[in-house]
Amino acid sequence: MTVKKIVSHKSLENKIVQEIIDKLNDYFKRSYTEGEKVHNYKTNEELTSLFGFPIQNTSKDFDWLKAVTDTFLQHTINTAHPFFSNQLFANVNDIALLGDMLASATNTSMAVYESAPIAYNMERSVVRLILGRLGYADDPDHGDGIMTPGGSYSNMQAILAARNYLFPETKQSGNLPGLVAFASDLAHYSLGKSANIIGIGEGCVRYVKTDADGTMNADDLKTKIETEKHNGNLPFFLLLTAGTTEFGSFDNIKLLTEIAKQHNIWVHVDGAWGGAVAFSRSKRARLQGIERTDSFSWDAHKVLGIPLYASFFMINKPLGTMEQLFGIGKGDYLFHGDSMDLGKKSLQCARRNDVLKVWLLFKFFGVEVVENTFENLFAKSREFAEIVKSDDRFELVMEPDYLNVCFRVKNPTQLSNVDFLKTIRNNLKEEGFYFVNYTARNEEDCFFRLITNLLITRENFVGFLERIASEVKK
Amino acid sequence: MTVKKIVSHKSLENKIVQEIIDKLNDYFKRSYTEGEKVHNYKTNEELTSLFGFPIQNTSKDFDWLKAVTDTFLQHTINTAHPFFSNQLFANVNDIALLGDMLASATNTSMAVYESAPIAYNMERSVVRLILGRLGYADDPDHGDGIMTPGGSYSNMQAILAARNYLFPETKQSGNLPGLVAFASDLAHYSLGKSANIIGIGEGCVRYVKTDADGTMNADDLKTKIETEKHNGNLPFFLLLTAGTTEFGSFDNIKLLTEIAKQHNIWVHVDGAWGGAVAFSRSKRARLQGIERTDSFSWDAHKVLGIPLYASFFMINKPLGTMEQLFGIGKGDYLFHGDSMDLGKKSLQCARRNDVLKVWLLFKFFGVEVVENTFENLFAKSREFAEIVKSDDRFELVMEPDYLNVCFRVKNPTQLSNVDFLKTIRNNLKEEGFYFVNYTARNEEDCFFRLITNLLITRENFVGFLERIASEVKK
Structure with missing residues (x-):
């Protein structure tokens, strides 16, 4: 060679x-x-x-x-198998895959317009489409967004946006003391990472109680905000979850945003998992009130079979705001004053052309087919929940509001519940036919979390339950 | 459909x-x-x-x-054209491209071992290879690394590592006041972004003077550190550049690290661009002293024709340190206590299998061929510099120490130097045969920066100079 x-x-x-x-x-x-x-x-x-x-x-x-x-x-x-249900994504859509392969082959970088003019326009188009669905785009100069490498990154960019917007001096001179953030105790763990990253500390996150349906308790939020203010702290950031990782629960955006706005708190909606309902007719109402929030994140790679990454971070502010929040003066060798340069909105410098696959998918199938996909998925998760409820060997943890079907297996053994479930799950995993995740909150409460994807059928699901049941008998 | x-x-x-x-x-x-x-x-x-x-x-x-x-x-x-010289990467290596296509198609996520066991092993192998080249791997339990989506991300992770390592309480309780960081005035602009992100503020970065060869002045660093300490501030982070964006200059790692270590400052080497010399026989000495530094970043996508991203962030600390610096407690639904889970070392959750293409490239061509590639590239940049020096229509800005060939065009016109250069460059860009970047520090000092890549030949380079000369005559 x-x-x-x-x-x-x-x-x-x-x-x-x-x-x-x-x-x-x-x-x-x-x-x-x-x-x-x-x-x-x-x-x-x-x-x-x-x-x-x-x-x-x-x-x-x-x-x-x-x-x-x-x-x-x-x-x-x-990961394209009907029983890859270990993560919040599955399937590979072939049009998106082809788009991703084209992106690898042509390998442009999206920091400046001139090196990726087509990708620039594609990203702007997809961003405008999403902004429209969120009600963030009341005129063409309002609303903005950028793709990021993952939902954790988007959430970090959100809390940074909140801090720099509400306290612009921090961009230059560093954090103020006493900044506190709020999220439900079912929020994604990336918020703790983000608080560490932006230097306010994990300890600044106040976790608000959740109700039985997995959504944030409004009274507890109110109390926690008031306590913080009483103690002289600065509540500045509320993360609401549109589709929790475990249950797929949607916080009440309208109600909770009203509370936050009374205290001038930036409201971010972490829709990494459930934000896709912006494209659903029947579940669109889960985002009611979204148009009054400040920012939103969505991982289009989670539901649509798009290869990683297809993450979006959106803000409900005029064009130009993102550059103010994130841009810095240097980089003269790269930025030559072109107003279309996306690098000043991004925390990255070089950026892969991740939008090509998303744009191709939407253009090829049309938004309507994406809408239909969700209706199909929701119907499946409801169907699977009914199957669990009708079978007394299992117990549904919660009525599914999205694509998560969480269920307990009744434990007739001497093992602790968590050891019982882990044994079943590991046997299944090693056998290779099913690769499904579980959550073990403690020795007593643990359950399977199956993510409904387009490939899984009713027969597959029933077979899965029977396979579990055969493990119980052992 | x-x-x-x-x-x-x-x-x-x-x-x-x-x-x-x-x-x-x-x-x-x-x-x-x-x-x-x-x-x-x-x-x-x-x-x-x-x-x-x-x-x-x-x-x-x-x-x-x-x-x-x-x-x-x-x-x-x-971007695979010999005259795509607008950015710090070019070419697409076909083995790496095939690897990237396989990664898209199989679409695993690298947060937990169980969902990407092969990619886990590939990443560990490439990380061990790089650690060895840096002298960070004095035993199998020493040294660690993780892939990131880009060099800016790696630099941010470095300054965060420094803060969390030197002041572990900040992870929980937020930044201490008075943290200051140092880098040369030719350092990549991502350090300013990183200072903003981690909440110490862009204003905490002290830019150290550079000498005529584009490297950090040691006396100025000493003075600046002492001044900060005298003023009661906390110097904690020194970013050295191994290959500046503009000139490809290498800071004197050995000397500057000695100075920093006297003050207990974390030394990070930003080798995003020039770190590839770790694989070069003739230029390996540019990294002399690297084994005493604390962290290192390298973008393997920049020189080797690997599609974006192939960025590495490495630390010179025992295994387990990265988890302490970056991991948080939550995420029970995902992390089930497997010591091979990489997600606790990473600031991301889902992570694309970016290592496949890097591992394939190294395995296919062998490390020796990579070494030869660099020798070939260095020889070309030297050759092009000699051509510029022998032609009195042009002026070499600096003897190239790496792959950047920076040169001025003598300006016989009434235009300001910057307008003169921009006019030439934009005419060339719009014509489409040459796509080369320039730096304009001010109205007087501006120059072309050509990045030597494997595809460009002596004839191409001479043709480029003649094309510029024909613009001057217009």
């Missing part, structure tokens, strides 16, 4: 690419084939002996490449 | 993928073809009329997809 080879694209011309595309087809076909596993479980020692991970100083050839691709595809977790 | 279609992978089986791969081949071939442009320059209005960016509510078909792919590939910036 010569040095020149490192940049030659000859291999794209020969049959290696076609062979690898064929391998990918086989991989995807396995998602649709009865009896295929979500993964071929191996211990880490077994995986290590399959791969030879450490990097040696030797050159390889195309036969090695094909072999390693085979091994990789045989042993990776098949 | 039906709802079902949104997750069917049938299109991957039909000839649409092959047709798009063919289009990609044509796109790449254009990089190698004499006389092909780096882009077909269009105004934003022209682009908008070509594409129809706004998203309408209508479904599209495969003919539309093929047509839009054609249009996209015809009008995107060809």
